[in-house]
Every structure is written in structure tokens, then in C-alpha cells.
Amino acid sequence: MNTPLTSRFIALCRFLPTLGLGLAGGAIAFQLNLPLPWLLGAMIATTIASLGGARLRSPGRGRKGVLVVIGVMLGSAFHQGLEIDVAAWSASLAIMLLATAVMMAFSVWFSRKIGGYSVETSLYAGVPGGVSAVTLMALESGADLRVVGMTHAVRILILLLAIPLALPLFGHVSMPENRTDIAHWLWLPGAMDTAWLVAAGLVGAWLGKRLRLPNALLFGPALASAALHLSGVSDAAVPPTLIALAQVLIGVSVGVRFTGTSLATVGHTLAMAVIQALGLLVIAGLAAWGAQQLAGISIAAALLAYMPGGAPELSLVALSLGIDPAFVTAHHLLRITLLVLCLPLLLKRLGQTVA
Numbered sequence: 001m002n003t004p005l006t007s008r009f010i011a012l013c014r015f016l017p018t019l020g021l022g023l024a025g026g027a028i029a030f031q032l033n034l035p036l037p038w039l040l041g042a043m044i045a046t047t048i049a050s051l052g053g054a055r056l057r058s059p060g061r062g063r064k065g066v067l068v069v070i071g072v073m074l075g076s077a078f079h080q081g082l083e084i085d086v087a088a089w090s091a092s093l094a095i096m097l098l099a100t101a102v103m104m105a106f107s108v109w110f111s112r113k114i115g116g117y118s119v120e121t122s123l124y125a126g127v128p129g130g131v132s133a134v135t136l137m138a139l140e141s142g143a144d145l146r147v148v149g150m151t152h153a154v155r156i157l158i159l160l161l162a163i164p165l166a167l168p169l170f171g172h173v174s175m176p177e178n179r180t181d182i183a184h185w186l187w188l189p190g191a192m193d194t195a196w197l198v199a200a201g202l203v204g205a206w207l208g209k210r211l212r213l214p215n216a217l218l219f220g221p222a223l224a225s226a227a228l229h230l231s232g233v234s235d236a237a238v239p240p241t242l243i244a245l246a247q248v249l250i251g252v253s254v255g256v257r258f259t260g261t262s263l264a265t266v267g268h269t270l271a272m273a274v275i276q277a278l279g280l281l282v283i284a285g286l287a288a289w290g291a292q293q294l295a296g297i298s299i300a301a302a303l304l305a306y307m308p309g310g311a312p313e314l315s316l317v318a319l320s321l322g323i324d325p326a327f328v329t330a331h332h333l334l335r336i337t338l339l340v341l342c343l344p345l346l347l348k349r350l351g352q353t354v355a
Contacts, residue, residue, distance in 0.1 A: 011060055011061075015062065017057075018056045018256065019249075022042035022252040026041035026248050029041025036321075038244045038245075038247035042247070042251030049255070059249050063253050066250060069246050071204060071221030072238060074319060074329045075222045075224065076225055078229050078230050080232050095295070096331050097335070099283060100335055106280065107280065110126075110275070111125050115276075121148060124143045125147055128280060129308055129311065129335055129336055129339055130214065130309075130339040134152070149257065159309070160254070179240075185244075197236050200221055205220050207220050214340045218311065222333075243319075247316065247320065250316060288300075301327050
């Protein structure tokens with residue numbers, strides 16, 4: 001009889017080949033000096049393998065741990081010297097909410113009229129974010145879960161692939177070169193700083209669940225870490241090696257979603273998902289341009305903040321590239337919170353309207 005500990009060990013052993021593939025993909029991308037190498041390299045490698053028929057394993061519980069780490073990292077962006085332009089942030093948040101409504105309307109219309117999906121499938125596949133909550137809600141409806149899941153997975157894939165191309169065009173951002181010096185990768189925080197970071201992760205995860213925050217394992221630690229850093233108790237940073245590993249695991253998490261997907265049998269679904277994702281990227285780009293014109297917001301930060309879905313992925317990108325991660329995280333937290341609170345009523349009303 002397998003004990004819980006034995007089962008977890010077996011699951012870890014089964015995941016190791018997938019992790020190895022992700023690390024190899026990240027290392028190749030790093031050597032090629034690609035932007036966001038550990039994230040994109042792992043994602044591309046596992047996506048190709050999944051579409052090629054490989055039976056890859058999901059990180060499972062490992063992804064939960066990664067979310068906690070990312071949350072702690074995001075919280076460190078809220079330091080004592082952080083200056084927040086309340087008027088600009090408020091205007092940007094309003095623009096983001098308006099853009100989210102436009103994205104939702106476009107996605108539902110496209111899925112229903114162009115994709116030919118049912119009302120339920122169109123609604124759940126069209127929500128621009130909150131994929132975990134959306135999937136759970138879709139389980140209780142007549143929606144096609146394969147279409148819903150694939151649409152959200154393709155959307156995140158397209159958005160992450162578009163980032164290295166879109167940011168230099170829209171935001172005049174120079175992608176940083178990959179650092180190869182050993183000292184950078186071997187750096188570790190001191191014992192006290194490590195203790196503070198671990199405490200922020202554990203307390204934040206507990207607090208996030210008690211407060212029933214959306215994506216509690218991400219935003220709970222982010223809030224705890226933000227309080228820690230804003231108060232000046234600690235200015236601890238997460239080591240680069242751990243950040244790279246988090247990127248690999250997030251990239252793998254995206255890639256393995258395509259396991260069991262046959263291009264021959266789901267070509268229509270994939271095509272519809274790609275076109276829809278590109279349309280949403282255009283809407284996010286226009287909204288980001290509008291935010292820059294109206295509120296003086298950095299168009300690069302606004303683009304990452306307005307992109308639909310993938311809060312852990314996009315917040316991690318903002319942190320990795322140093323593009324106002326506090327701003328980006330705040331926007332995604334507000335959007336996910338409102339989606340979770342309003343989604344049941346919104347889906348019911350939209351269902352009545354479309355029907």
C-alpha cells in the first residue's frame with residue numbers, strides 16, 4: 001500500500017523527465033541569448049514534445065510551491081522607496097477594467113459566431129483570466145472542457161511568445177542580456193533574510209487561504225512579502241537560481257497542457273484559439289497605448305498589466321525584466337478578484353443575452 005509520502009515520491013520521479021526537458025530547453029535558449037530563456041525555452045520544448053505525442057507529466061503540487069515563490073518575489077517589488085502615482089494608477093486600473101470588458105465581449109462573440117461553439121463553451125473560453133476558477137465553474141456546465149482548457153492554454157502560450165516581440169515595439173524596452181558570471185548564479189541571501197522570505201511564503205499562503213483570495217498561493221505570499229518590504233523589516237531578495245527554476249516550472253506548466261493533443265483532430269480549436277489570442281493582444285496593445293496617452297503610464301508596464309490571463313506568468317515576466325512588477329501585480333490582482341466575484345452573475349446574464 002502506497003503512503004502519501006510514497007505517492008508523492010513516485011509522482012516526483014515521473015515528473016523528472018519532464019523537468020529535465022524543460023531545463024534542457026531553458027539552457028539552449030540561454031545559450032542562444034533568447035529573452036526570458038528559462039521560461040520560454042522550457043515552454044517551447046515541452047509544447048513541441050506534447051504536440052509530438054510525448055506523455056509529459058504536470059508539476060502537480062510543485063506548481064503550488066512555485067506560486068508561493070513567485071508571490072514572495074512579487075512582494076519584494078513593494079519596497080520602501082516605491083513611489084505610487086495614485087491618480088495615474090487609478091486611471092490605469094479603470095482603463096484595464098474597460099479593456100477587460102471589451103476583451104470579454106470580443107472573445108465571446110468570436111467563439112460563438114466564428115468558432116461555432118455553444119453558448120456555455122463560448123462564455124467560459126472567453127473569460128480573459130482566472131483560468132483556475134473558470135475551469136472549476138465550467139465543470140458544472142455543459143461547456144466543452146477541452147475547448148475551454150485549450151483556448152486558455154493557447155492564449156497564455158501566444159501572449160508569452162509575443163512578449164519579446166511586442167515590448168521592444170510598444171515600450172522601447174531593451175531586453176537584458178543573459179548573465180553568465182558564476183557569482184551571479186551562486187548568490188544566496190543571508191540566513192536572516194532567508195528566514196524572512198520563508199516566513200513570508202508560509203504565512204502568506206496560510207493568510208491567502210483564510211481570506212479566500214483568488215489564486216491564494218500567489219497573492220497571499222505577495223501581500224505578506226509586500227508588507228515585510230514596505231515596513232522596512234527586510235529588503236531580502238530571492239536568489240537568481242531560484243527565479244530561473246521558477247521560470248522553468250511555469251514554462252513546463254504551460255507546455256504540458258498540450259499533452260494528448262493531436263493537431264489532426266483539434267486543428268480547428270487550435271486555429272480559433274490562436275486567432276482569438278492575437279485579437280486580445282491587439283486590444284491589450286491599444287489599451288496600453290491609451291493609458292500612455294491619457295495617464296502617462298509606461299506602455300510596456302501597461303501592456304503586461306492588461307494582457308488577458310496568466311497572472312503568475314505575466315507578473316513573473318514583469319519581475320524578471322524589471323518592468324514595474326508592483327504595478328503589473330496590482331492590476332492582475334484586481335482583475336482576478338473582480339472576475340471571481342462577478343463571474344457567476346456575468347455568465348448568467350451573458351448566457352441569457354446570447355441565448
